[in-house]
Amino acid sequence: MKILKLPKEKLDFFASVVQQFGEVHAPVEQDGKYVFQRLSRWSEARLDYDRTILPPKKYTLPPRETLFQYRAGQGYLPSTEGLDKRIVLMGVHACDVYGLNLLDQVFSGRYDDPPYQTRRKNMAIIGIDCRPDGSCFCRSMRADFVDRGFDLFFYDIGDYYLTLVGTALGDDMVLATGPLFEKASPEDIDEYKRRSSSKRQAFQLEVEIRDLPEIFEMEYQSGIWDELGEKCLSCGSCSMVCPTCYCHDVADDAQLGSRDGGRNRSWDSCLFAAHAAVAGGENFRNSRASRIKLRYYHKHRGFVAEYGRPGCVGCGRCIAACPVEIHIGDVIAKLRGIQNAPSR
Ligand code: SF4
Ligand code: SF4
Incomplete structure:
Protein backbone atom coordinates (compact mmCIF):
# COMPACT_ATOMS: atom_id res chain seq x y z
CA MET A 1 0.00 0.00 0.00
CA PHE A 203 -12.13 5.37 24.04
CA GLN A 204 -14.55 5.74 26.96
CA LEU A 205 -16.66 2.68 26.21
CA GLU A 206 -15.45 -0.88 26.09
CA VAL A 207 -17.39 -3.99 25.08
CA GLU A 208 -15.76 -7.38 25.59
CA ILE A 209 -16.49 -9.59 22.56
CA ARG A 210 -14.26 -12.53 23.49
CA ASP A 211 -16.48 -15.67 23.79
CA LEU A 212 -19.58 -13.49 23.16
CA PRO A 213 -21.27 -15.97 20.76
CA GLU A 214 -20.92 -18.64 23.46
CA ILE A 215 -22.33 -16.28 26.13
CA PHE A 216 -25.32 -15.64 23.81
CA GLU A 217 -25.74 -19.40 23.42
CA MET A 218 -25.79 -19.81 27.22
CA GLU A 219 -28.20 -16.90 27.78
CA TYR A 220 -30.85 -17.80 25.22
CA GLN A 221 -33.51 -18.20 27.94
CA SER A 222 -32.31 -15.22 30.00
CA GLY A 223 -34.93 -12.95 31.57
CA ILE A 224 -32.95 -10.01 30.12
CA TRP A 225 -34.79 -10.48 26.83
CA ASP A 226 -38.19 -10.07 28.52
CA GLU A 227 -36.94 -6.96 30.35
CA LEU A 228 -35.79 -5.49 27.03
CA GLY A 229 -39.09 -6.45 25.40
CA GLU A 230 -40.95 -4.50 28.11
CA LYS A 231 -38.86 -1.43 27.40
CA CYS A 232 -38.43 -1.53 23.60
CA LEU A 233 -40.99 0.45 21.58
CA SER A 234 -40.40 -1.53 18.36
CA CYS A 235 -39.78 1.77 16.61
CA GLY A 236 -37.00 0.28 14.45
CA SER A 237 -34.74 3.35 14.77
CA CYS A 238 -31.77 1.19 15.83
CA SER A 239 -32.03 -0.85 12.61
CA MET A 240 -32.53 2.13 10.31
CA VAL A 241 -29.37 3.88 11.53
CA CYS A 242 -27.23 0.73 11.71
CA PRO A 243 -24.52 0.42 9.02
CA THR A 244 -24.89 -3.37 8.89
CA CYS A 245 -28.68 -3.85 9.18
CA TYR A 246 -30.11 -4.77 5.81
CA CYS A 247 -33.64 -6.13 6.45
CA HIS A 248 -35.86 -5.02 3.62
CA ASP A 249 -39.34 -5.60 2.31
CA VAL A 250 -40.11 -6.36 -1.33
CA ALA A 251 -43.64 -5.57 -2.53
CA ASP A 252 -45.40 -5.15 -5.84
CA ASP A 253 -47.02 -1.85 -6.68
CA ALA A 254 -49.91 -2.99 -8.88
CA GLN A 255 -53.16 -1.23 -9.69
CA LEU A 256 -56.36 -3.23 -9.54
CA GLY A 257 -57.51 -3.97 -13.10
CA SER A 258 -54.18 -2.95 -14.63
CA ARG A 259 -51.51 -5.25 -16.04
CA ASP A 260 -48.77 -2.71 -15.35
CA GLY A 261 -46.84 -2.37 -12.14
CA GLY A 262 -43.50 -2.39 -10.42
CA ARG A 263 -41.62 -4.22 -7.69
CA ASN A 264 -40.19 -2.06 -4.94
CA ARG A 265 -37.73 -2.67 -2.18
CA SER A 266 -37.78 -0.60 1.01
CA TRP A 267 -35.98 -0.74 4.33
CA ASP A 268 -37.65 -2.85 6.98
CA SER A 269 -36.71 -3.76 10.54
CA CYS A 270 -36.76 -7.07 12.39
CA LEU A 271 -38.07 -5.00 15.33
CA PHE A 272 -41.31 -4.14 13.52
CA ALA A 273 -44.33 -6.11 14.72
CA ALA A 274 -45.24 -7.33 11.21
CA HIS A 275 -41.72 -8.32 10.13
CA ALA A 276 -42.22 -12.04 10.73
CA ALA A 277 -45.97 -12.11 9.98
CA VAL A 278 -46.96 -14.53 7.24
CA ALA A 279 -50.14 -15.46 5.36
CA GLY A 280 -52.76 -17.15 7.49
CA GLY A 281 -52.30 -14.79 10.43
CA GLU A 282 -49.23 -16.46 11.92
CA ASN A 283 -46.46 -14.27 13.33
CA PHE A 284 -43.26 -16.08 14.21
CA ARG A 285 -42.03 -13.24 16.41
CA ASN A 286 -45.13 -11.79 17.96
CA SER A 287 -43.54 -10.51 21.17
CA ARG A 288 -41.22 -7.52 21.33
CA ALA A 289 -38.86 -9.61 23.48
CA SER A 290 -38.45 -12.20 20.70
CA ARG A 291 -37.77 -9.47 18.12
CA ILE A 292 -35.11 -7.57 20.05
CA LYS A 293 -33.52 -10.88 21.00
CA LEU A 294 -33.33 -11.80 17.30
CA ARG A 295 -31.54 -8.54 16.48
CA TYR A 296 -28.87 -9.17 19.10
CA TYR A 297 -28.45 -12.83 18.15
CA HIS A 298 -28.11 -12.04 14.48
CA LYS A 299 -25.45 -9.39 15.11
CA HIS A 300 -23.37 -11.22 17.70
CA ARG A 301 -23.87 -14.87 16.92
CA GLY A 302 -25.36 -15.33 13.43
CA PHE A 303 -22.88 -12.99 11.74
CA VAL A 304 -19.93 -14.65 13.49
CA ALA A 305 -21.08 -18.08 12.27
CA GLU A 306 -21.66 -16.87 8.71
CA TYR A 307 -18.98 -14.23 8.12
CA GLY A 308 -16.43 -14.88 10.86
CA ARG A 309 -17.00 -11.60 12.73
CA PRO A 310 -19.85 -9.81 14.55
CA GLY A 311 -22.30 -7.72 12.55
CA CYS A 312 -21.69 -4.71 14.78
CA VAL A 313 -18.92 -2.21 14.10
CA GLY A 314 -19.35 -0.18 17.30
CA CYS A 315 -20.46 3.06 15.63
CA GLY A 316 -22.78 3.95 18.54
CA ARG A 317 -25.66 5.06 16.29
CA CYS A 318 -28.20 2.73 17.92
CA ILE A 319 -27.24 4.15 21.33
CA ALA A 320 -27.79 7.71 20.10
CA ALA A 321 -31.05 6.84 18.27
CA CYS A 322 -32.93 4.74 20.85
CA PRO A 323 -35.74 6.80 22.43
CA VAL A 324 -35.80 4.60 25.57
CA GLU A 325 -32.03 4.46 26.03
CA ILE A 326 -31.47 0.79 25.33
CA HIS A 327 -27.67 0.65 25.26
CA ILE A 328 -25.95 -2.21 23.44
CA GLY A 329 -22.97 -2.01 25.82
CA ASP A 330 -25.23 -2.38 28.86
CA VAL A 331 -27.11 -5.30 27.29
CA ILE A 332 -23.87 -7.19 26.63
CA ALA A 333 -22.52 -6.32 30.09
CA LYS A 334 -25.72 -7.65 31.73
CA LEU A 335 -25.51 -10.87 29.72
CA ARG A 336 -22.02 -11.22 31.15
CA GLY A 337 -23.34 -10.65 34.67
CA ILE A 338 -21.98 -7.09 34.96
CA GLN A 339 -24.43 -4.27 35.75
CA ASN A 340 -23.41 -1.63 33.16
CA ALA A 341 -21.07 -1.29 30.18
CA PRO A 342 -17.53 -0.79 31.45
CA SER A 343 -15.99 2.59 30.64
CA ARG A 344 -12.27 2.99 30.46
S1 SF4 B 1 -23.27 0.16 17.41
FE1 SF4 B 1 -23.38 -1.79 16.29
S2 SF4 B 1 -25.55 -2.41 16.36
FE2 SF4 B 1 -25.45 -0.22 16.96
S3 SF4 B 1 -25.83 0.89 15.04
FE3 SF4 B 1 -23.60 0.70 15.23
S4 SF4 B 1 -23.06 -1.21 14.13
FE4 SF4 B 1 -25.30 -1.22 14.47
S1 SF4 C 1 -34.42 2.09 18.85
FE1 SF4 C 1 -34.74 1.31 20.95
S2 SF4 C 1 -36.98 1.35 21.22
FE2 SF4 C 1 -36.61 1.55 19.01
S3 SF4 C 1 -36.68 -0.61 18.26
FE3 SF4 C 1 -34.52 -0.15 18.71
S4 SF4 C 1 -34.21 -0.89 20.82
FE4 SF4 C 1 -36.45 -0.71 20.51
Missing part, protein backbone atom coordinates in the same frame (compact mmCIF):
# COMPACT_ATOMS: atom_id res chain seq x y z
CA LYS A 2 1.31 3.45 -0.96
CA ILE A 3 1.66 5.93 1.94
CA LEU A 4 1.72 9.66 1.07
CA LYS A 5 0.78 12.94 2.72
CA LEU A 6 -1.45 15.85 1.71
CA PRO A 7 -1.05 19.39 3.12
CA LYS A 8 -4.30 20.24 4.94
CA GLU A 9 -4.63 23.63 3.23
CA LYS A 10 -4.78 21.78 -0.12
CA LEU A 11 -7.79 19.63 0.82
CA ASP A 12 -10.31 21.95 -0.84
CA PHE A 13 -8.27 21.88 -4.05
CA PHE A 14 -8.11 18.09 -3.83
CA ALA A 15 -11.93 18.00 -3.44
CA SER A 16 -12.34 20.18 -6.53
CA VAL A 17 -10.11 17.87 -8.58
CA VAL A 18 -11.85 14.65 -7.51
CA GLN A 19 -15.15 16.00 -8.89
CA GLN A 20 -14.01 14.53 -12.20
CA PHE A 21 -14.46 11.07 -10.58
CA GLY A 22 -18.07 11.69 -9.54
CA GLU A 23 -20.46 13.79 -7.47
CA VAL A 24 -18.69 14.73 -4.25
CA HIS A 25 -20.67 13.90 -1.09
CA ALA A 26 -19.49 14.45 2.49
CA PRO A 27 -20.87 14.96 6.02
CA VAL A 28 -22.80 18.23 6.37
CA GLU A 29 -24.28 19.72 9.55
CA GLN A 30 -28.08 19.92 9.84
CA ASP A 31 -29.69 21.13 13.07
CA GLY A 32 -26.72 20.06 15.16
CA LYS A 33 -26.53 16.59 13.60
CA TYR A 34 -24.67 15.33 10.53
CA VAL A 35 -25.81 13.80 7.26
CA PHE A 36 -23.95 12.58 4.20
CA GLN A 37 -25.10 14.64 1.25
CA ARG A 38 -23.94 16.15 -2.02
CA LEU A 39 -21.81 19.26 -1.52
CA SER A 40 -22.72 22.42 -3.37
CA ARG A 41 -19.50 23.99 -2.09
CA TRP A 42 -16.56 22.55 -0.19
CA SER A 43 -17.05 24.86 2.84
CA GLU A 44 -20.22 22.84 3.72
CA ALA A 45 -18.18 19.72 4.49
CA ARG A 46 -17.70 18.94 8.19
CA LEU A 47 -14.91 16.40 8.43
CA ASP A 48 -14.74 16.86 12.22
CA TYR A 49 -18.19 15.28 12.66
CA ASP A 50 -18.94 12.61 15.26
CA ARG A 51 -21.36 10.36 13.35
CA THR A 52 -23.94 10.86 10.61
CA ILE A 53 -27.60 10.04 11.26
CA LEU A 54 -27.62 7.44 8.47
CA PRO A 55 -24.53 5.47 7.47
CA PRO A 56 -23.22 5.15 3.88
CA LYS A 57 -25.54 2.17 3.26
CA LYS A 58 -28.14 4.74 2.13
CA TYR A 59 -26.12 5.03 -1.10
CA THR A 60 -25.72 1.31 -1.83
CA LEU A 61 -29.07 0.15 -0.45
CA PRO A 62 -31.40 3.16 -0.76
CA PRO A 63 -34.30 3.43 1.72
CA ARG A 64 -36.70 2.81 -1.19
CA GLU A 65 -36.03 1.73 -4.77
CA THR A 66 -37.84 0.21 -7.73
CA LEU A 67 -36.21 -3.08 -8.70
CA PHE A 68 -38.13 -3.52 -11.95
CA GLN A 69 -41.36 -2.64 -13.70
CA TYR A 70 -43.69 -4.70 -15.84
CA ARG A 71 -45.91 -3.48 -18.65
CA ALA A 72 -48.54 -5.26 -20.71
CA GLY A 73 -46.98 -6.06 -24.09
CA GLN A 74 -43.46 -5.11 -22.97
CA GLY A 75 -42.89 -7.59 -20.19
CA TYR A 76 -40.21 -7.13 -17.60
CA LEU A 77 -38.27 -3.82 -17.56
CA PRO A 78 -35.30 -3.72 -15.18
CA SER A 79 -34.94 -0.42 -13.38
CA THR A 80 -31.55 1.12 -13.99
CA GLU A 81 -32.32 4.66 -12.85
CA GLY A 82 -29.41 6.19 -10.95
CA LEU A 83 -27.35 3.01 -11.03
CA ASP A 84 -24.63 4.53 -13.21
CA LYS A 85 -24.24 7.65 -11.03
CA ARG A 86 -20.67 7.96 -9.79
CA ILE A 87 -20.25 9.22 -6.26
CA VAL A 88 -17.11 10.18 -4.36
CA LEU A 89 -18.01 9.83 -0.69
CA MET A 90 -15.52 11.83 1.38
CA GLY A 91 -14.96 11.68 5.11
CA VAL A 92 -16.07 8.11 5.88
CA HIS A 93 -14.99 6.79 9.29
CA ALA A 94 -13.28 3.40 9.60
CA CYS A 95 -16.33 1.81 11.30
CA ASP A 96 -18.52 2.81 8.35
CA VAL A 97 -16.02 1.44 5.82
CA TYR A 98 -16.12 -1.77 7.86
CA GLY A 99 -19.94 -1.69 7.71
CA LEU A 100 -19.83 -1.41 3.92
CA ASN A 101 -17.33 -4.26 3.71
CA LEU A 102 -19.76 -6.44 5.67
CA LEU A 103 -22.72 -5.47 3.48
CA ASP A 104 -20.57 -6.28 0.42
CA GLN A 105 -20.22 -9.81 1.75
CA VAL A 106 -23.97 -10.08 2.34
CA PHE A 107 -24.97 -8.77 -1.10
CA SER A 108 -22.25 -10.51 -3.08
CA GLY A 109 -22.44 -13.96 -1.55
CA ARG A 110 -25.47 -16.18 -1.16
CA TYR A 111 -27.72 -13.19 -1.94
CA ASP A 112 -26.16 -11.90 -5.15
CA ASP A 113 -27.64 -8.42 -5.62
CA PRO A 114 -26.75 -6.61 -8.88
CA PRO A 115 -28.28 -3.18 -7.97
CA TYR A 116 -26.30 -3.09 -4.70
CA GLN A 117 -23.11 -4.22 -6.43
CA THR A 118 -23.43 -1.66 -9.25
CA ARG A 119 -23.93 1.22 -6.82
CA ARG A 120 -21.02 0.05 -4.69
CA LYS A 121 -18.77 -0.24 -7.77
CA ASN A 122 -19.68 3.33 -8.73
CA MET A 123 -18.90 4.76 -5.31
CA ALA A 124 -15.39 5.88 -4.40
CA ILE A 125 -14.65 5.97 -0.67
CA ILE A 126 -12.30 8.51 0.88
CA GLY A 127 -11.96 7.70 4.56
CA ILE A 128 -10.94 9.94 7.43
CA ASP A 129 -9.81 9.10 10.93
CA CYS A 130 -11.94 10.23 13.90
CA ARG A 131 -11.87 10.76 17.66
CA PRO A 132 -14.19 8.53 19.71
CA ASP A 133 -16.99 9.97 21.85
CA GLY A 134 -18.83 8.33 24.77
CA SER A 135 -20.96 6.11 22.47
CA CYS A 136 -18.14 4.78 20.23
CA PHE A 137 -16.80 1.28 20.82
CA CYS A 138 -15.40 0.47 17.36
CA ARG A 139 -12.08 -0.46 18.97
CA SER A 140 -13.81 -3.21 20.97
CA MET A 141 -15.40 -4.43 17.72
CA ARG A 142 -12.00 -4.36 15.93
CA ALA A 143 -13.38 -1.77 13.48
CA ASP A 144 -11.33 1.28 14.47
CA PHE A 145 -8.91 0.58 11.63
CA VAL A 146 -9.60 -0.75 8.13
CA ASP A 147 -7.11 -2.04 5.60
CA ARG A 148 -9.50 -2.38 2.66
CA GLY A 149 -12.78 -1.07 1.27
CA PHE A 150 -11.53 2.50 0.69
CA ASP A 151 -9.77 4.22 -2.19
CA LEU A 152 -7.93 6.75 -0.01
CA PHE A 153 -7.84 7.10 3.76
CA PHE A 154 -6.69 10.28 5.55
CA TYR A 155 -5.11 10.41 9.01
CA ASP A 156 -4.63 13.77 10.70
CA ILE A 157 -0.94 14.28 11.58
CA GLY A 158 -0.98 18.02 12.25
CA ASP A 159 -0.44 20.18 9.16
CA TYR A 160 -0.87 17.17 6.86
CA TYR A 161 -3.09 14.17 6.27
CA LEU A 162 -1.10 10.96 6.13
CA THR A 163 -2.77 9.23 3.18
CA LEU A 164 -3.14 5.49 2.58
CA VAL A 165 -3.80 4.67 -1.08
CA GLY A 166 -6.07 1.62 -1.07
CA THR A 167 -6.93 1.03 -4.76
CA ALA A 168 -5.94 1.84 -8.34
CA LEU A 169 -8.79 4.40 -8.36
CA GLY A 170 -7.25 6.07 -5.31
CA ASP A 171 -3.94 6.13 -7.14
CA ASP A 172 -5.67 7.77 -10.15
CA MET A 173 -7.07 10.47 -7.85
CA VAL A 174 -3.60 11.16 -6.48
CA LEU A 175 -2.17 11.36 -10.01
CA ALA A 176 -5.01 13.67 -11.15
CA THR A 177 -4.05 16.20 -8.50
CA GLY A 178 -0.54 16.62 -9.93
CA PRO A 179 2.16 17.28 -7.33
CA LEU A 180 -0.30 17.87 -4.47
CA PHE A 181 0.68 14.76 -2.52
CA GLU A 182 4.15 14.36 -1.03
CA LYS A 183 6.16 11.40 0.14
CA ALA A 184 5.64 10.67 3.85
CA SER A 185 8.79 10.99 5.97
CA PRO A 186 9.83 8.78 8.95
CA GLU A 187 8.82 11.73 11.20
CA ASP A 188 5.31 11.67 9.66
CA ILE A 189 5.04 7.95 10.39
CA ASP A 190 6.15 8.58 13.99
CA GLU A 191 3.47 11.25 14.34
CA TYR A 192 0.85 8.85 12.94
CA LYS A 193 1.88 6.21 15.50
CA ARG A 194 1.81 8.74 18.35
CA ARG A 195 -1.71 9.90 17.44
CA SER A 196 -2.92 6.36 16.86
CA SER A 197 -1.79 5.40 20.36
CA SER A 198 -3.44 8.51 21.85
CA LYS A 199 -6.69 7.62 20.05
CA ARG A 200 -6.63 4.16 21.62
CA GLN A 201 -6.52 5.81 25.07
CA ALA A 202 -9.46 8.11 24.18
